[in-house]
Structures are given as C-alpha cells and as structure tokens.
Amino acid sequence: MSTCSVSKGCFVFKPKSKKRKISSVADYFCEGNNDSEDSELRFNTSQSLWKRITSETEQLQEDLNKKLFDNLIRFLRKSHSDFKEKKTEWSCRMKANEIPAAALILGVNVTDHDLTFKSLSEVLQEDVTPFVVSLRSKECPGIKHLLQKLMAQLMGCHVDADSPEEEEYSKASTNRMCCSVSSLTDWYRNITKKKDASTLCKTQEILSKHWEPPPVVVIFKDMESFTTKVLQDFIIIISRCIHEFPLVFIFGIATSPMIIHKLLPHSVSSLLCIELFQSLSCKDHLSTVIDKLLLTSQFPFKLSEKVLQVLINIFLYHDFSVQNFIKGFQLSLLEHFYSQPLSVLCCDLQESRKRVKFLSHCQCENIRRLPSFRSFVENQESNTQRVLLTDDASLKEEAQALLQNLHTYHENYFPILRCLHAFTSSLPNYPLGKQIRELHCACLERKVWETEDYESAFQLVRMLAKDELIAILKKCVEIITSSSTKCLGSCIEKLEEYLDQFKNLEATDDQGETASSLKEIQKKTDLYRLQKTLLEMKESRRLKKLTKFEMLRFEVVDFIDSLVRSYLAPPETQTLYEVMYFSMAGTLREHLNAAPRVAIHTALNSPYFYLKNEALESDTGCISNTAPDICIAYKLHLECGRLINLVDWLEAFSTVVTAANQNFSEKDEMEEIIHARFIRAVSELEFLGFIKPTKQKTDHVARLTWGSC
Structure with missing residues (x-):
C-alpha cells in the first residue's frame, strides 16, 4: 500500500476483515457437557420460555407502576395548570420562584431504581412532555457539569461549559451553546414558539401531542448522593427564572424524605413545593x-x-x-x-x-x-x-x-x-x-x-x-x-x-341456660350453695353437646x-x-453468593483446580516446585506463626524452587532471580491482604490470616 501526499503524515491501513467461522449458540450451550444430545432444541426451548417469562415480568412491572405514574402525572398536571394561571394572571400570582418537586420514595433496592426511572421517562415522554432529563450524582460533581448535562440532554447538542455567556441562541447552528440559564430560557422560548418555518415543522409536530406548553421535568435519580452545594446552587438559580418556563423536579429517594431537609437549608427548601409519592414495597x-x-x-x-x-x-x-x-x-x-x-x-x-x-x-x-x-x-x-x-x-x-x-x-x-x-x-x-x-x-x-x-x-x-x-x-x-x-x-x-x-x-342461643343459672346465683343464697352452683355450671359446659x-x-x-x-x-x-x-442449590449459590476468600485460598493452595495443568497435580499438603511462585510462598506462609521471618521465608522458597531449576550458569545469577521472584510473590500476598509490614521487627512481616483459609 502507498499513498501520495505533499505533506508528511501517518496513515493507518485497517486489515481486511476475515469472516471467522462462528459456532452456533447451541454449541456454546452444550460445551463441556458430556451429554450434548438435543442441545440445540434444549437451548431454543429455554430461550422461548424465557421470552414468555420476560414478557410477563415486564407487563407485571408496568401494572405495578401504573398507579404511581398516574399520581405523578396528576401532580404534573396540577403544577402545569398553576403555571398557566400565573402566566395569564401574573398580578394574583402565588410565589414566582416556587418550583414543584415530587419526592419519589423508592426504597433501599437501589439496583431496581434504574428500571423504574426508565419506565417513568418513557411514560412522560409519550404522554406529557418530550423534555425529560435524568441526572446522576457521579455525572454532576459541580454546578457547571450539572447545567452542561441538563442542556445537553434537552437540546441534543454539544455544550461548551466555558463559552461566554453573551453567545446568542442564534449561533447554536454550529452545535455549540453557552452553558447558562439564560440560554436555557432562550432555547425554551424559541422551541415552543409557533412558527411556520420548515426547520420547526418537525419540532411542532412532536410538541403537538404533548401538553401546551410542555413542562421540563428534571429527574435526580439518587438525590442522597448529590453534593449539597450543587443542589442548593441549582435550585436557587432555577427559581429565579421559573416564571419563564414550567420546570418540575423529581427526586429519587432511597431512604427517607427527611433527607431533603438535611441536604437543603430552609431558605432553599422553601423554594420547593414538595409532594411525597411512595412506590410499592420491594417485599410486596x-x-x-x-x-x-x-x-x-x-x-x-x-x-x-x-x-x-x-x-x-x-x-x-x-x-x-x-x-x-x-x-x-x-x-x-x-x-x-x-x-x-x-x-x-x-x-x-x-x-x-x-x-x-x-x-x-x-x-x-x-x-x-x-x-x-x-x-x-x-x-x-x-x-x-x-x-x-x-x-x-x-x-x-x-x-x-x-x-x-x-x-x-x-x-x-x-x-x-x-x-x-x-x-x-x-x-x-x-x-x-x-x-x-x-x-x-x-x-x-x-x-x-x-x-x-x-x-x-x-x-x-x-x-x-x-x-x-x-x-x-x-x-x-x-x-x-x-x-x-x-x-x-x-x-x-x-x-x-x-x-x-x-x-x-x-x-x-346458648345464653338461655347461662342466664337462668345467673338468675339462680343472684337469688339469696349462702357461700356453699353458690360454690355448688358454679361447679354444676362448669361441669355442664364440659359435657355439653356441640x-x-x-x-x-x-x-x-x-x-x-x-x-x-x-x-x-x-x-x-x-x-x-x-x-x-431445578434443584442444584449449591451451583446457584456459587454463582450468586460468591465467597472470594475461599476462592482465593483454593487457587493458591490447589492451583490445579483452576489451571488444570497435570504437572500441578500433587498430593494434598505437598508443595509442588512447578506451582506458581505465589502459591509456593502462600503454602510456606501457612506454616508460620503470627510473625514471619523474611530471611527464613526466602530460604524455604529458594529450597523449593531450586529443586526443579538446576540450569543456572552461575550461582549469583540464580540467587538474584530467585530473590526477585520471591519479592514479587510477597508483594502479591501483601496486595491480597495476607501479610503486612510490621514495626516490631524490621526483617519480619505480620500474618493477617489464621488457619488454612
């Protein structure tokens, strides 16, 4: 290959893609299985069955979330109507800087929250507004990054956080826009303005099936993890322009709604009109x-x-x-x-x-x-x-x-x-x-x-x-x-x-006999007759028919x-x-409920279990000289007490290693190589947490584990 160019440069030529023969999925499915008969049919059966189960679970999730989502949409509708009233009759407004906020209590099952927010975003984008933004705490370490993510998701364009604020919205044709609230309000005003221009036909077609004007919904998926300073600054900034476009917050909360007041001072939380929503319990x-x-x-x-x-x-x-x-x-x-x-x-x-x-x-x-x-x-x-x-x-x-x-x-x-x-x-x-x-x-x-x-x-x-x-x-x-x-x-x-x-x-009516007996008791009588009557009533109750x-x-x-x-x-x-x-509970527990310490001990004590090298197969308790260096060092350290002498440890390590390696030309070279291998093995054990340096003795290390595992 050659290229003709006036200037010097670096050219990359990608190799032609060769089609590799890929085995069928069923072959992978039966790989390692002695009885591979009907493997493809078994795989197809499992796949079709799982599709049915997935369809059932998705429908179930939708049904369970329906009530919660309906309540949220009702809250959005109420907030939206208040905004329109404030727009038309501004003289009798409530609070010009009050932001509607829904505190969504989802529970401690944090791993399920993404699916809930995904479904919520789809519902809102389909029926309410196309402007739905989802923010995570790890994506918003500062107010600059938060505004950048907000505007990028809303506008679908690259946002430069360091561009000058004086840049006008009309210059956004180059897919660059200043990261500021003023540009956000300008964008919303232009995107919702009814024009006949062909460039806005598609936008107006999208907005026609949503509320008029469409609200902007900002979802904070993990409110507890957001930096307090970031939330406070963002709420204060947005509250000053809330009268220009309808904005609604949805706070995803895993613990308690009191976290809002812990993160935000009263001066900031008073800018929010908060309503609580409780999702279905994870146990239910x-x-x-x-x-x-x-x-x-x-x-x-x-x-x-x-x-x-x-x-x-x-x-x-x-x-x-x-x-x-x-x-x-x-x-x-x-x-x-x-x-x-x-x-x-x-x-x-x-x-x-x-x-x-x-x-x-x-x-x-x-x-x-x-x-x-x-x-x-x-x-x-x-x-x-x-x-x-x-x-x-x-x-x-x-x-x-x-x-x-x-x-x-x-x-x-x-x-x-x-x-x-x-x-x-x-x-x-x-x-x-x-x-x-x-x-x-x-x-x-x-x-x-x-x-x-x-x-x-x-x-x-x-x-x-x-x-x-x-x-x-x-x-x-x-x-x-x-x-x-x-x-x-x-x-x-x-x-x-x-x-x-x-x-x-x-x-x-079983009370007739009891009532008559009570009447007899109420008659004038002595203690002996009263005791006799009570004993007769007790006996009659014991012998009475069902x-x-x-x-x-x-x-x-x-x-x-x-x-x-x-x-x-x-x-x-x-x-x-x-x-x-399916009854293989042990297999399932190994996959889902991992025990890393046991797995590490098995790998270091019996490397053949994972490497499947016949040279490593030895009797239990023996130290094979063909094992990896870290395995040899690990087995030797099991024979020591709380403090391990590094010199003795090195000598034992050298004795085991040299039993298999006798090809070194010089003794000094052999010692240097063994010393380097020993240092690397000890460093790896320290990294895994089996030993640590100690100040009690300079040439010793402290053992952090005890027993065989």
Missing part, C-alpha cells in the same frame, strides 16, 4: 413476582425448595433487588436446561408429549436413571418392570402418562395452596407464615401436614368465627373457580354446599385438611419431577 413486589412466575402452572419450569430459599435469602439479606431475583431465576433456568438432558421435555404438555415420541434410546436410558422413575418402577409388578426397563416404546407411552400426571399435579397444587394460605395467613403468630412463599417452601420441603406448625395452625382454624369462616370459604371458591381446573370441580360444589349450610343455619355451627365448622376444617393431604404432596413424590424442577 417480590411476592407479586413469585405469585406470577412460580405459583402458576403457566410456566413448566419450577424451582425446588432449596433453590428458592437461596434466591429469597439473597434478596432479604443482601440487596432487596427484585431484578436480581429475576436474574437468579434466569440463571436457574439456563443451568437446568444446560445440565439436565431431559429438560427437553420441560415445555407445554402437548409439545412434551410430541417430543417423547422422538426420544432416542440414550434419552430413554436417561429416564430410566432418574431416581423418581426408579421408585415408580419398583412399585410395579415384575412383568411391568421388565417391559419398562427393556422396551423403549412402552417406556415412551408410560412417560406421556406420567407427564400428564405431573401437569395435573401442578394444576391442582397451586389452587389448594392458595386456599390453605387463605385459612392460615390471618392466624395469630402465623404458624405457617404470613407470605404465601413461606407456605410454598414448607410444602416443597416435606409433607406439610406432618409438621407441628400445621397442627397448631389447624387448632386455631377450628376456632374461627362464623363471619371469618364464611369470608374465607367465599375466597376459596373464587380461587378454585379462577384456576379453571377440571379436577377440582367437585371441591367447588362442596364448598358452595357448606356456604349454603352456613346461610341456612339458625344461630343457636352446636350445629361447631359441628359444621369441624366438618369444613376436616374437608380442607383432606384437600391438603391429597394435593399438596411435595414434588419429590411425583414421577419425572426432575424434568421440570
């Missing part, structure tokens, strides 16, 4: 997500009790982030389809029955190796066992029936679970948990009716009042009716029959107990449950 949001994703038969993929508990514990004890919970759910889904060959059957019932017909002999053997299928075969007759273990066609027919049973199990499980939660969620001390996810975990773990909490809960249920019992029964009828399951049709009829009996039941209501109440409770025993068995009792349930 999680309950709704679990209800829509896990407690439904709509999606075939399920989580075991231990996996679900890992995700819930990370949520409750780490970040309160619903989005991280959903990402953990996605990771579980991918891990299940990656590690389980039979996950190809984890799809809708009709599709799974079709796929069973085309299973290979290897996949049939995978079915026979499932623990649940082994238990199923052991309970069959000998002839049936022989056929299922040898004939693939018979196995496929039986697998179709078992998948149908598993689908029916899920259709019946979730309605009965909700009914049981309706009975136990309002009991004192919540024996089976207040949230339905707690009850779900209890049912997944074991047979819930065999627990002490279940017994104590049903003892309290047997004491429910008539009004409470009728309300719960009506709720159960609604739950089962909305589930549209055919198997529970008889349950609906039975519950409606109980409701009719309660309605027709005449309240028995009323009709109490008998009917016991009958209802026994019926609910029979439903629980019939339909709330743990999934391990269902054959082929491994196809749909």
Whole structure:
C-alpha cells in the first residue's frame, strides 16, 4: 500500500476483515457437557420460555407502576395548570420562584431504581412532555457539569461549559451553546414558539401531542448522593427564572424524605413545593413476582425448595433487588436446561408429549436413571418392570402418562395452596407464615401436614368465627373457580354446599341456660350453695353437646385438611419431577453468593483446580516446585506463626524452587532471580491482604490470616 501526499503524515491501513467461522449458540450451550444430545432444541426451548417469562415480568412491572405514574402525572398536571394561571394572571400570582418537586420514595433496592426511572421517562415522554432529563450524582460533581448535562440532554447538542455567556441562541447552528440559564430560557422560548418555518415543522409536530406548553421535568435519580452545594446552587438559580418556563423536579429517594431537609437549608427548601409519592414495597413486589412466575402452572419450569430459599435469602439479606431475583431465576433456568438432558421435555404438555415420541434410546436410558422413575418402577409388578426397563416404546407411552400426571399435579397444587394460605395467613403468630412463599417452601420441603406448625395452625382454624369462616370459604371458591381446573370441580360444589349450610343455619342461643343459672346465683343464697352452683355450671359446659355451627365448622376444617393431604404432596413424590424442577442449590449459590476468600485460598493452595495443568497435580499438603511462585510462598506462609521471618521465608522458597531449576550458569545469577521472584510473590500476598509490614521487627512481616483459609 502507498499513498501520495505533499505533506508528511501517518496513515493507518485497517486489515481486511476475515469472516471467522462462528459456532452456533447451541454449541456454546452444550460445551463441556458430556451429554450434548438435543442441545440445540434444549437451548431454543429455554430461550422461548424465557421470552414468555420476560414478557410477563415486564407487563407485571408496568401494572405495578401504573398507579404511581398516574399520581405523578396528576401532580404534573396540577403544577402545569398553576403555571398557566400565573402566566395569564401574573398580578394574583402565588410565589414566582416556587418550583414543584415530587419526592419519589423508592426504597433501599437501589439496583431496581434504574428500571423504574426508565419506565417513568418513557411514560412522560409519550404522554406529557418530550423534555425529560435524568441526572446522576457521579455525572454532576459541580454546578457547571450539572447545567452542561441538563442542556445537553434537552437540546441534543454539544455544550461548551466555558463559552461566554453573551453567545446568542442564534449561533447554536454550529452545535455549540453557552452553558447558562439564560440560554436555557432562550432555547425554551424559541422551541415552543409557533412558527411556520420548515426547520420547526418537525419540532411542532412532536410538541403537538404533548401538553401546551410542555413542562421540563428534571429527574435526580439518587438525590442522597448529590453534593449539597450543587443542589442548593441549582435550585436557587432555577427559581429565579421559573416564571419563564414550567420546570418540575423529581427526586429519587432511597431512604427517607427527611433527607431533603438535611441536604437543603430552609431558605432553599422553601423554594420547593414538595409532594411525597411512595412506590410499592420491594417485599410486596417480590411476592407479586413469585405469585406470577412460580405459583402458576403457566410456566413448566419450577424451582425446588432449596433453590428458592437461596434466591429469597439473597434478596432479604443482601440487596432487596427484585431484578436480581429475576436474574437468579434466569440463571436457574439456563443451568437446568444446560445440565439436565431431559429438560427437553420441560415445555407445554402437548409439545412434551410430541417430543417423547422422538426420544432416542440414550434419552430413554436417561429416564430410566432418574431416581423418581426408579421408585415408580419398583412399585410395579415384575412383568411391568421388565417391559419398562427393556422396551423403549412402552417406556415412551408410560412417560406421556406420567407427564400428564405431573401437569395435573401442578394444576391442582397451586389452587389448594392458595386456599390453605387463605385459612392460615390471618392466624395469630402465623404458624405457617404470613407470605404465601413461606407456605410454598414448607410444602416443597416435606409433607406439610406432618409438621407441628400445621397442627397448631389447624387448632386455631377450628376456632374461627362464623363471619371469618364464611369470608374465607367465599375466597376459596373464587380461587378454585379462577384456576379453571377440571379436577377440582367437585371441591367447588362442596364448598358452595357448606356456604349454603352456613346461610341456612339458625344461630343457636346458648345464653338461655347461662342466664337462668345467673338468675339462680343472684337469688339469696349462702357461700356453699353458690360454690355448688358454679361447679354444676362448669361441669355442664364440659359435657355439653356441640352446636350445629361447631359441628359444621369441624366438618369444613376436616374437608380442607383432606384437600391438603391429597394435593399438596411435595414434588419429590411425583414421577419425572426432575424434568421440570431445578434443584442444584449449591451451583446457584456459587454463582450468586460468591465467597472470594475461599476462592482465593483454593487457587493458591490447589492451583490445579483452576489451571488444570497435570504437572500441578500433587498430593494434598505437598508443595509442588512447578506451582506458581505465589502459591509456593502462600503454602510456606501457612506454616508460620503470627510473625514471619523474611530471611527464613526466602530460604524455604529458594529450597523449593531450586529443586526443579538446576540450569543456572552461575550461582549469583540464580540467587538474584530467585530473590526477585520471591519479592514479587510477597508483594502479591501483601496486595491480597495476607501479610503486612510490621514495626516490631524490621526483617519480619505480620500474618493477617489464621488457619488454612
């Protein structure tokens, strides 16, 4: 290549792009997996299933935010109408420098705030105004940078913060504008002015579907992190020109609305007209997500009790982030389809029955190796066992029936679970948990009716009042009716029959006998007769017969107990449950709940675990001379006490290293190289936090860890 140029220069010639042969995504999906059969189909199934789940979560997020966004738009509309009144009748204005501000309390789940603000910006830009600005504290260390970001997002042009303030708006054609409030007001006045010029046709078309005039909404995503001086200066500056264009602040707050008064003095906060808005609690949001994703038969993929508990514990004890919970759910889904060959059957019932017909002999053997299928075969007759273990066609027919049973199990499980939660969620001390996810975990773990909490809960249920019992029964009828399951049709009829009996039941008046006894007590009598009468009343209460209501109440409770025993068995009792349930809680915990200290210790103590070099494979406790220098130094430092003598440490290090390296031509050269390698290894250990210099002895370092990890 050559170039002809009068002047000297540097020319860069990019190489021609060579198309590399890229493997399919399914190949990456099955990479490292011994059983890669149907990998592409498994990957496609997981992707289509996740698309459905994503669509459901997005719709759920939109529904949950709808009420909050409607209230915010109502607040904006009110502020906008006040501005128009001040524009038309300025003589009877309220406060010319008062800025409407919405304090949006979002909670401590900071990682979810971005999604909320993104949805809020989209809603405002679609229905209210095209002028929506989102600011972060890290982008606005000073007032100059804040104005620069504000004007850049509003105008969509490069803003020079150091340009002279006298620059007119007409010079903005060169995509440069001064960073000042005066230029901002000039820009807003020109952009909203109705002109017939062709250059503003597109702008007027955009503004025509929004409010007139459109307000400017400034969102402070993390108000707590903004510098106090920056907020104060910006509010004071904007308050002086608020009469020229409608401006609204939205403060994103994670802690408490009192932070506004902590950051801003009264002289500044008095310039704001603040109204509070509370978003949905993150715990309520999680309950709704679990209800829509896990407690439904709509999606075939399920989580075991231990996996679900890992995700819930990370949520409750780490970040309160619903989005991280959903990402953990996605990771579980991918891990299940990656590690389980039979996950190809984890799809809708009709599709799974079709796929069973085309299973290979290897996949049939995978079915026979499932623990649940082994238990199923052991309970069959000998002839049936022989056929299922040898004939693939018979196995496929039986697998179709078992998948149908598993689908029916899920259709019946979730309605009965909700009914049981309706009975136990309002009991004192919540024996089976207040949230339905707690009850779900209890049912997944074991047979819930065999627990002490279940017994104590049903003892309290047997004491429910008539009004409470009728309300719960009506709720159960609604739950089962909305589930549209055919198997529970008889349950609906039975519950409606109980409701009719309660309605027709005449309240028995048990107070007559008590009243007559009280009359006898009130008669003139001595202490002996009074004591005798009270003992007789107590005995009669103990031996009295149950009323009709109490008998009917016991009958209802026994019926609910029979439903629980019939339909709330743990999934391990269902054959082929491994196809749909992900139970590798340890794998999920390793990915999501990292333990860096353990990982570093494993890497330094057993480098073969990560490097997979056979030369590093040695007996436990031995120090291999082929290991990296930092691993050798680390193992040697484990044999020392609190203070480590650097000279002794160097001699031990040199002894281990020279056992493999005998090719040095000169002894001095060997010592210099080993000394340099030792210094680097010690520096790396100090950087990782295992040792530190000490002033007690100049030739020693202090050990910061103790034990083997």
